[in-house]
Amino acid sequence: MEKTINTDGQHQNRISALDGLRGIASIVIVAFHVYGFGFFVLYNKLLFIQKYFAFGVTMFLIISAFSLALNYHDKIQSAASIMDYYINRYARITPLFIFMTIVWILINNLDFKTRVDLNEIVVNVFYLYNFIPDKFGGIIRASWPIGVLFIFYLLFPFIINFNKSIKSAIIMQCVFIIIGLSMYSFFKNQYYPPNYAYVSFFSQLPIFGFGILSYYFLKAFNIRTVGRMFISAVGLIGFFLVFYVLSRFFSYEDKIFYEKNNIAILYYYIMGFFMAFFIYSQCLYSTPVIDNAITRFYGKISYSLYLLHPLVIYKITPLYTYFQSIGGMSKELSYFICFLVTLIIVTPLAYLLHKIFEERASFIMKTSLKRVFQI
Template sequence: MEAARFYAASSIMLFHLTVMSDLPTNILSIYILNYAAMGVPLFFIISAMGMCIGYFGKLETEGSIKDFYMRRFLRIATFFYVMMLLYIIMLPVFGDSGPTLGQFLASATFTMNLVPSYVEGYVWGSWTIGVEMIFYLLFPVLIVLASNLRRALVIFIGATVLATLWRNEFVDVKGPLQSFGNFFIVVQFHYFAAGIVAFHVWRIAVRLCPARVRLIGLILLVISCAATVSLVVFGFWLIFAAGVFTSWKLNHTIVYFLWATVLATFTIGMCLAPTKLLSSSLVCHWGRASFGIYLWHPPVIAGYSKLGIYRAIFALANENAEVSFLLGALLTFATVVPLSLASFRFIEKPGMALLQLKHGRGAGQPERGGSR
């Protein structure tokens, strides 16, 4: 699961490299632009599944629920508040006046997802944190409602249809309401629901003998990777065909359902059959710092663009768009990962240890449930 988080964070970083840097467009970046943003839904699925693994059957008392909320808050808030302060200093450098009082308060209270004008947050990419925090708030109820696979599937299917209906209402809307239509929890919730379904499938699978568990995991990994390639290659035609044979207002339901299913299948496979190829100790180590990778990469990309670093790489690569993009991606990765590992060690881990110290437990005790 830690490795899967790393892949999700890296995918989002590559997506933002295509839209935020001044590297020239190329065949590789076009595919990344169209599909790498699916790293966000993968994050949501991993988050839901990880929390179910950590908390299923354990949120039955007032004390355990309070403990859960405090853990979730500390998991996100400690590092996020540091980034909020950094952005106040950094934004004027990029020609932005900085956050208004309303933007600052919405981000500080994690309520930006509920306010159309503030839904994106002033920390770049923080709209997902607003979504995540609402999911945390709802989780103790959801884990009761989706107590088995059948109930979880019903919630997932219903949430997928609701996401389509919601987005259809914002098709012709512009400005802040367009972002609200795309980022509000209603249009993202089916991915969390898919993560809960993934948990119940995983829970059933792990009861089998170890050899069969690993075989099932490998099969799911192969299926999910093949399905991902198919969705990338044939995604446009799938949407078109769905519109012809079903309804143009509901055709995206099929696509949402398929992507959520494929990403959930990938996550289950990663958990059932961790392989050295996909889940090496180094990748898992980087995955623990995935929250930092997610928050550090936008200012790094913007900074390198402002300094002309990517343009220099393009020149050094003899103006080869594909080569310069790969070199730019490697440079960004080589910068973001060390920053993320440092912030995880010196900011995130001490923040998560605060609750353990309050209860008199050692700071080294692992946290229940998944990180972002």
């Protein structure tokens, strides 16, 4: 089991459990989209996938905020360091994002006979599409979390410099929740797409706040090994228990997307809190089922996997139809086979994109931008 805090209380600059958790989140998201895009929504026995697996995105966002706080909490103070941070973040995600944007523009043109206008392309390249209710999904299918995440990247230097302690992080999170509830209520009463209120950056802001808050708890307390093991077990058990209990009160699609009250988003924030505690607990003392070579590998390629998997699902949809049409095969088994086939296809392709774009192209862009801005 991975111990993530040294005995003197100093935190390692990289926590392997975060990679494992990020890998699990990416696999869960693939499973969710195979379910949704593959027309398995028609089968009630698979409804648990709809209820639970969409929260893989939530985990991904919390981990992203936690990781940023871990790596930058005392490093972004001068104008030069802030510019360096912005270049690193932009260069980290942009080469692959632009490549996949081009791919989806071609698909829209060739397969769907629709053209993407120049304004939409510009808005996507600069990650501002979350602010446009009719375009929040992005050109790349299911890329709304990337738009939300980049806005958080922009605000992060100011957020982290405000937070110097657990107390200030708690105050900030209270403000974030008020903003999230208020904007969710406002968007629900506008003539926007019904799920925009949920995917809006403002509604997701408290989710990032939970990630930052959990980091400050990790930083503040030097807990002995036995205590770390206990908290890890409580976090793991509590995570699943809370999700089960809260899921009895609402269906993900019905409540989060379509109800015109704040109860649904409040449940979502409660889930976000317990998910952040779960992530915190695994950073204290991770279990092998979460932190292992396989999950860490998927965590490493998670960004490429996320951007690529909707394209793979779209292209192999005829396979889904074929497996669902086989007589004598249960829908549950056909879903599992389709998910497994999707993962087998997307994994090596995502690894290849990771090596080309996330490592090589990102490095070239980063060094070029730093040369231009003389950093």
